[in-house]
Amino acid sequence: EAQVTQNPRYLITVTGKKLTVTCSQNMNHEYMSWYRQDPGLGLRQIYYSMNVEVTDKGDVPEGYKVSRKEKRNFPLILESPSPNQTSLYFCASITLGNRVGNSPLHFGNGTRLTVT
């Protein structure tokens, strides 16, 4: 089954404790992306990647890191989490090989992060 697998679904941590949210897709998609969702703001892009070893900042990259060492994986790293990073996070992927209209953005199930 084609899917984007994101873990964990829920995470509670304390300020300053490094954490990683994993994202893996099994569709051989070139494009992967991380979003955070906050009330009234919609989904804002944190980082995206067009292919292996290629990453770019989105609209809200401060406080986050990513890596794309393999095509299928795109982990999101918070080196020193702060309470303002409490949010709902989504990983997503899409192929760039075909017309986008033929294949939508595939989302993971989301990670609810709370930083106290």
Add this chain to the structure above:
Amino acid sequence: AQTVTQSQPEMSVQEAETVTLSCTYDTSESDYYLFWYKQPPSRQMILVIRQEAYKQQNATENRFSVNFQKAAKSFSLKISDSQLGDAAMYFCASYNYGQNFVFGPGTRLSVLP
């Protein structure tokens, strides 16, 4: 830069009635795509409908249709015969080929029995 605006934070509709959700966007590209995504309480993101900018015909998926006004950069979603299961957050999104997906702030739709 792309922007997507949804001016209605919340809307409600009676069951079996029709409702229209508004979306406007701004892009300088000619090759782009527009989407409506639904997010029920399960928080899963579900694609509702998509529109390619070069197609003049409005997209339709069962009870869901769009009114795509390219010159006005408007992309509204019409839900006909509303059902209780349609209650959700709805996000409008645009995509410029090879660039980013940009989402609007969302519209929370309530369906009243």
